[in-house]
Amino acid sequence: MLYEFCLAGWNLDDRVGGKEKFGGLRCYAFSEDEKLNTEIQEIIRKYEYLSVKTCEKCGSAGKLRVVNGWDITLCINHYIKDISVIHIKDDSVFLNDGFLFKLSEIKKIDTLNSFRGMQVYLSGDETYISLNVRNPNYYLLLRSLPLHLFSEEDGNKIRLMFENLEDCEICGYKALWKDHCLRCNEEPWQESLLEDYEDKTEYVKRSQMLLFMDQDSYEEVSDFCDRSFEKTENYRILFNEEEFKEFEKDW
Ligand SMILES: [Zn+2]
Ligand SMILES: [Zn+2]
Incomplete structure (x- = not known):
């Protein structure tokens, strides 16, 4: 980031403040030169964004995680060490x-x-x-x-x-037992959900997107190392990229 500051024309003798907050980078720098300042703020935004996508231990692709109550950006390999x-x-x-x-x-x-x-x-x-x-x-x-x-x-x-596990349409594993999935914890579609959802497709699609967002990293960890359940053969992901982006924005 500082290298890009220099390329933009920043004088490195000027102070740049920085710290970690909520697992990401926070950086403070300001220039009186309006054009330079715009560029500097853009570079900062770019790196603040990258910082919550980059493992702070090894620099691989990472994700914001909660470890012992602290927010920290880690790749799956470094996160798994705490599990x-x-x-x-x-x-x-x-x-x-x-x-x-x-x-x-x-x-x-x-x-x-x-x-x-x-x-x-x-x-x-x-x-x-x-x-x-x-x-x-x-x-x-x-x-x-x-x-x-x-x-x-x-x-x-x-x-x-274990003899009666059924296919979960939400996570795509044979892990459904009675009223919930042992793997993703979601409940299967039932008529009573019509109070909140238009139809089954809307419910399954929404639950799949939530799972894909994976805010607690549970799904990623399961995918990475849990061998408890078999994948189902006819699993279908019901949402597309556009729909997911919309969903994530509104969340
Ligand atoms: Zn890492
Ligand atoms: Zn499931």
């Missing part, structure tokens, strides 16, 4: 690179919040390990666990859940 991803290799379960437990060592598992969380008890240990849907591959783990480790009621429900 605990479940990996299953043979009998072993890992959280990122850290070994967590062996499937064969599990004594019992309690579930929470309609299977959105679990507490894993290991043999010879009174404490438990907590995992939940915020850990990518959570459902992959849930469907890999022997059902006898759960209470009989839970075991039956989990079996029924």
